[in-house]
Amino acid sequence: MKLTKLFALIALCIASLSLQAFAADPLPSWNDGAAKQSIVEFVQATVDKSSPKFVPVAERIATFDNDGTLWPEQPMYFQLAFALDHMKTLAPKHPEWKDKQPFKAALKGDLKTVMAGGEHALLEIVMATHAGNTTEEFSQIVKDWLARAKHPKTGRPYTDMVYKPMLELLDYLRTNGFKTYIVSGGGIEFMRPWTEMVYGIPPEQVIGSSIKTRFELRDGKPVLVRLPEINFIDDKAGKPVGINQHIGRRPIAAFGNSDGDLQMLQWTCLTDGKRFCLYVHHTDAEREWAYDRNSRIGRLDKGLDEAKTRGWTVVDMKRDWKRIFPFESR
């Protein structure tokens, strides 16, 4: 070994020791308090080999809801904003939409009428805008939309509006050997094109709702065609089913914000061993939105009661988060 190489190695060792000694706060956007403390205590016990709560790396699985947990869901699910925008692009090829609900209302921006149509109307819009192309075409459509779409309240690209404290939490868990998954009611193929860049979560760790696909050879090239048929709804009691289908292990930590996440938190925490469950509670009408028991979107009612009974961590966004979005000045 050359001497220069040896010195470089020694310098590297010293640098890494110093980093450990003066380790920065891994959660700088979190205010000190019970929520932050519960996270740090859980992680420290999990990775401490001498702790009775130690968990081997292979079993350090953490699952995160997306809408309302990693990014906002107001004034409407971001994927619905995508569907309504994309419908406008497709409209010239569908003259029949001009006289047919819910398309007629959606094209006019009349959300009230669309919503009055309930789940069936939303499903019709999703099928019309999400199916009929190949998986690769759809991925490109999503990327193109994200590159130009702006959120109506902040005027920012949607992927800029991710919660800074949750980004820090994802990093903190991964630094400590956790595998982080998204488990969302949103579309799996709507999330995969950007979760790696935005959250550091690769496509194979994204679980979501899906439509069926069919394998075809087109001019000798294999494609997967997206069909207007529901394959799986990854919400409520569907979340533990989706987790088992994709991961095949029970998570040891789960993070959500609504009653749609309750069964995922139960599946994770109502069992033996050290577990961690956390609800993000939207309490900040000024910096974000404030809603819970009576909200149409992201209702948190039963979950809030169960969190209290079980002693799960509840994050009060207003009190616990120093800042919410990466673009805020500190």
Add this chain to the structure above:
Amino acid sequence: MKLTKLFALIALCIASLSLQAFAADPLPSWNDGAAKQSIVEFVQATVDKSSPKFVPVAERIATFDNDGTLWPEQPMYFQLAFALDHMKTLAPKHPEWKDKQPFKAALKGDLKTVMAGGEHALLEIVMATHAGNTTEEFSQIVKDWLARAKHPKTGRPYTDMVYKPMLELLDYLRTNGFKTYIVSGGGIEFMRPWTEMVYGIPPEQVIGSSIKTRFELRDGKPVLVRLPEINFIDDKAGKPVGINQHIGRRPIAAFGNSDGDLQMLQWTCLTDGKRFCLYVHHTDAEREWAYDRNSRIGRLDKGLDEAKTRGWTVVDMKRDWKRIFPFESR
């Protein structure tokens, strides 16, 4: 840094350099020849940053069929042997099976009559033996069976009968940054209890056929109940669908042994960029089994033709594998 520590570090560096310089053959159970050479050339080009065929680690996805590719599938699929054995355990609770086909024949060991019932009969047997319990109970049933069951020809536990050359190949790929997946027509929950121990493949990297499950709270404890209803068949054109659903990326390498794997190989290799597809051809009647175009199990007919047309690697088990099972003397 203490001097002793420094010397230990230097020793470690030298040891690791020596290991690289005198690297052992990563595929010792493979005879030298075109098949082995094609694998090594593909892996070396993939990891070489200066090669036009370099692939970043995140995209190094390799998918493997299981039955006939990683372990045998003769004289019957090992999972069918499990189903028939488990049926005997369940029989006392099902007196009606004594007079009802295909159960009556299966309980007598009359496979000919069972097989004459076709796919429908097999499906009935699978549902009767794979559903009606929780995911955790089923996992334990599989583990208990594997601990005591013996293969009728070798008298060995089934999990001892994995192909040594393929174990080496899995290791070789992982050492070079590949993520290795199983993509099997077999049951996902039948494989997950043992793939990590036997193949080094964790449950979240196992894709297979499945039945539906339902989330329930039983005495306050969450369980997933296995229902007698098909969820997904991960075979033929289902394999690319399953790959996309679970991984969300196209593999760059795929390994199979039958026409049931053809669409997976097409999905992987009939596209741009450096790709690798390989068929294991069962040609060794003495050490294993010899079968291809006319076999009921693991038929390799269209795939064999397409492999020739496309220039995919075809492994001739008799010629290319120095030994087949780990328990063979060399």
